[in-house]
Amino acid sequence: GQNIDQPTEMTATEGAIVQINCTYQTSGFNGLFWYQQHAGEAPTFLSYNVLDGLEEKGRFSSFLSRSKGYSYLLLKELQMKDSASYLCAVKDSNYQLIWGAGTKLIIKP
Amino acid sequence: GAVVSQHPSWVICKSGTSVKIECRSLDFQATTMFWYRQFPKQSLMLMATSNEGSKATYEQGVEKDKFLINHASLTLSTLTVTSAHPEDSSFYICSASKPLAGEAGELFFGEGSRLTVL
Numbered sequence: 001g002q003n004i005d006q007p008t009e010m011t012a013t014e015g016a017i018v019q020i021n022c023t024y025q026t027s028g029f030n031g032l033f034w035y036q037q038h039a040g041e042a043p044t045f046l047s048y049n050v051l052d053g054l055e056e057k058g059r060f061s062s063f064l065s066r067s068k069g070y071s072y073l074l075l076k077e078l079q080m081k082d083s084a085s086y087l088c089a090v091k092d093s094n095y096q097l098i099w100g101a102g103t104k105l106i107i108k109p
Numbered sequence: 110g111a112v113v114s115q116h117p118s119w120v121i122c123k124s125g126t127s128v129k130i131e132c133r134s135l136d137f138q139a140t141t142m143f144w145y146r147q148f149p150k151q152s153l154m155l156m157a158t159s160n161e162g163s164k165a166t167y168e169q170g171v172e173k174d175k176f177l178i179n180h181a182s183l184t185l186s187t188l189t190v191t192s193a194h195p196e197d198s199s200f201y202i203c204s205a206s207k208p209l210a211g212e213a214g215e216l217f218f219g220e221g222s223r224l225t226v227l
Contacts, residue, residue, distance in 0.1 A: 033215060042115075042202050042218035043153070087152065097216070101152040 002026045004100035006088050011106045012078055020073045020086050020103045028093020034062050034073045035087040037102065043087055046073070075105075083107045112136055115203050115219025122193055123227055130188045130222045132203030138183035139205035143216065144176075147200045159186040193226045200224075 004024045012018040024032070031050040035043035049055055049064035049071060061074040073086055088100040114133045122128050132142055142159040157178050158166040165178035177189040190197055200223050204216040 040200075040221075040223070042204075042221040043216075044218070045215040048215055097155070099152045099155075 002092060002098050004088055004090060004098055006086075006100045006103045008101070009104045009106065011108060012075075014078055014080060014107055014109050016078050017074065017076050018078060018105065020075075020088075020105065022071045022073070022088035022100055024069050024071070024088070024090045024098070024100075026090050026092045026098055029066060030091035030093065030095055032062075032064055032071050033089045033091075033097070034060075034071075035089065037085045037087060039084070046086075078107050080107050080109070112207070112217045113139075113203065113205055113219045115222055117222055118220055119223050119225075121225045121227065124194050125192055127189055127191045128193055128224060130190075130201055130203070130224075132186045132188070132205075132219050134184045134205050134217075137205075137207050139186075139207075140183060142180060142186040142203055142205045144178060144186075144188050145202045145204065147202060147221075153202065156188075161186075190224065193224070195226045198224055198226045 006022045033048050034046040036046050037043040047062035049062050052064055052066055054061055054063045059076045064071045085102040085104050087102045089097045091097055112135050114135055116131045120128055140161045144156045145153040146156050147153050155168050156171045159178045159180040161180045161183050167173045175191055180186040200221050202221045203219045206216050
């Protein structure tokens with residue numbers, strides 16, 4: 001079967017750095033996405049990786065290793081508004097999106 | 110700004126009634142839209158893929174007669190929950206991707222519709 005694993009919940013301090021990991025086992029790979037979802041709202045796109053390496057976008061960076069089936073989302077200079085769920089999703093060989101269960105990030109002052 | 114708009118945001122209905130949710134792509138033509146359902150503290154679950162001008166493709170376990178999908182134009186898809194029951198209460202989200210070459214093909218989501226069936 002196909003599955004995506006990410007931690008259920010993480011806690012970090014305002015101003016700090018946090019890394020949210022995602023491992024995947026899918027039939028084929030056509031890209032990995034990270035989305036942010038605030039409680040009661042729809043997800044919003046954060047990043048896309050299809051080649052190995054690090055993609056940086058402001059305070060957020062995403063890393064991919066296809067050989068390891070592994071990605072992480074790095075959030076720097078954490079702000080209270082970063083409290084949200086972070087969803088990892090992979091496009092398989094049929095270009096279907098397979099979703100992880102999401103990681104709830106709690107930011108403490 | 111929003112590229113996919115969903116309406117209504119909230120709906121409360123009595124058991125046995127039908128509810129229609131609309132999803133519009135605002136600045137692009139979406140030949141394909143996706144309908145998701147999300148229960149509290151769970152991830153997104155794909156219900157069906159809506160194809161303009163043809164029948165929707167439903168995921169395993171999703172009743173096509175209960176969740177009617179119509180994609181009559183390139184900018185509008187509707188989901189009708191027929192004879193809703195309390196167990197249908199959930200957060201329903203539509204999405205579409207811009208069909209432009211060279212882009213990641215990320216999904217743009219509507220605002221979501223929270224359905225509560227009494």
